[in-house]
Amino acid sequence: MNPAKKIRFVNKDKNQFFSTLKKRVDAYFKDQNLSKYSNTTLIVKTVVLTAIYVVPFCLFLLFQPPFAVSMMLWALMGIGLAGIGMSIMHDACHGAYSKNEVVNEWMGSIYLTMLGGSPFNWKLQHNVLHHMYTNVIHFDEDIKDKLVLKFSPHTPVKSFHKFQWLYAFLFYGILTLYWVTAKDFVNFFTYTANGVNTNTRTQNIIILSKIILAKIGYFAVFLGIPLFVFEVPTQTLIAGFLLMHFIGGIILTTIFQLAHSVEGTTHPQPNSKGEIENDWAIHQMNTTVNFSRDNKLLSWYVGGLNFQVEHHLFPKISHVHYPAISHIVKETAEEFGIPYLENPTFAVALRSHITTLHQLGHLPDLNEAFG
Template sequence: MIVNPAKKIRFVNKDKNQFFSTLKKRVDAYFKDQKLSKYSNTTLIVKTVVLTAIYVVPFCLFLLLQPPFAVSMMLWALMGIGLAGIGMSVMHDACHGAYSENETVNEWMGAIYLTMLGGSPFNWKLQHNVLHHMYTNVIHFDEDIKDKLVLKFSPHTPVKSFHRFQWLYAFLFYGILTLYWVTAKDFVNFFTYTTNGVNTNTRSQNIVILSKLILAKIGY
C-alpha cells in the first residue's frame, strides 16, 4: 500500500540541514570548473541513436523476415538490451528534465520513449521522481521497494518461507513484472495515486490523462 507522503512524512527543516544546499553547490561547482554541461552531450546523443536501433531494428526484422526460432531468440535478447538501456538512460534522463536544456525536448523525449516501452510518463514521474526520489527506501512510500508477487525488495517487509528461494526464481518473476507493467500496472497506479492524493490534478485533467493512457496502451 502506498500512502500519501504529504500527510505522513516530515523532513528536517532545510534551514537546519545544510546537506542538500552544500551538495548542490559542490556539484554545480564541479560542472563549472570542468566546463561541462549538466545536460546531454555528444556521448548521450550517440547512445540514444545506438540504443534506439538495438530496440527498433530487431523488431523490424521480425516483421519483415519472420526468422527461425534461434534467430528470433537472439533478436529478442537484443531488444531486451535496447529496452533496458533506453529505460535506464535516455528515457530516465528525459523524464528527470536532464536530457536537454529545453524542457519541451525533455517532455517529448520522455513521452515518446516511455510510451514506446509500454509505460506512462505521467505515472512514472509520480512513482519515480516524487515517491522514489523524495522518499528513497522509506517503506510504504517508495514504491520501488514495494514487494511484488513473490519478490521481496526490502528488509523491512515480512519474510515468507518461499523467499529463501528468491535467488532461484527472481529472474523469471522479474521478467513477468514487465508484462504486468505494460498491461495493468499503469492503470492500478493511476487510480491509486488519484485516490491517495499523490495525483493532485483536477477531474477534467485526469480524464484527459486517462484517455491518453488508454490510447497509448492500445497503440502499444
C-alpha cells in the same frame, strides 16, 4: 489522502553537507564550461540504443527469418528496451536530457510510450515517491512487497520468502510485461485514490484516455501489425514478444535493485510525528549504493545507474556527468564523515543483492541489521 504529505525530513544537526556539495558541483560545471545536460556521447547513445530496439523488429517483420534467428532479434530488442529505459527515457523524465523542458517532455513521452509505459505514472512512482522517500516503507513504491517478493525488513515474513533469493530473478523477468499490461492502470487508480495524483477529474479523464490509447498503439505495433499485416506466425511472434520483455525485465529490475536492496543500506521509518530525523541528502547517502564505477562499458549501457548516489543527489544532471562528479561527492562525503556506499564490481553488487534477499526472507531477527 496524499501519503507524501505525512512525512518530512528534519535536519536537526543543521548539517551543511548538501549545500557544500552543491556549491562544489556547480563550480565544477562552471569551471569546465560544461552543460549539466546531454552531450555528444548521449546523443550518439540515443541513436545506437534506439537502433538496437527498432532495427531488429524491422528485420523480423521484413524477412521473417527462422525461429532461432527471430529469437535472437527479439533478444536484441530486449537489450535495447532496457538500454533505452535506463539511458534515454530516465534522463528525459527527470528533466536531465536537455535544458529545454519541451524536449525533455517529448523525449520522455515518446520513449516511454515506445516501451509500453505511461510517463504520468512513472514520474509519480519514480520521481516523487522513490526519489523523495528512498527505502521508506509505505512511501517508496520500489520496496513494497510484490506478490512473493519482499524488499523491506519492516513487512511480515512469509514462509515462501525464504526461497526468494532463488526465484526472484524469474519474477524480475516479468516486470516489464506487467508494466505494459496492468501496472499503469493499477498505479493510476491507486495514486488517484490515495491523493498522490492531485489532478482534477477532468484532467484525469484526459490522462487515462492517453494511457488507454498509448496501450492500444503499443500492442497494435508489436502484435497487431505483425499478425494481420505481415502475417507472422502467431507462436513465433508471442514467443519473441515474451522473450524481449523477459530479458528487458531482468536487466532493468536487477540494475535498479543493486542500488538499494543490498547490504549496507538502511530502511528508516518516520516517528510518530511523521518525521525522519535526518537531512534528506544524508538519507540518500544511507539508502543508496553505487557499483562498478570504473567499468566504462557498463556505465555506458546502464545510463549511469551504477552511479545511483550521484543520481539521487542530482537527478536533474544528465548521467553522462556522473563519473566526473562522483569524485567530488565521495571526497565531500568523507570530509563530512558521511558514508559513501559502493560495491567495486557488478558481481560483488549482485552477490550482495542475493544475500540481502536471503536475509530478508528469513527470521525477523536477521532483519534487525537493516535498521
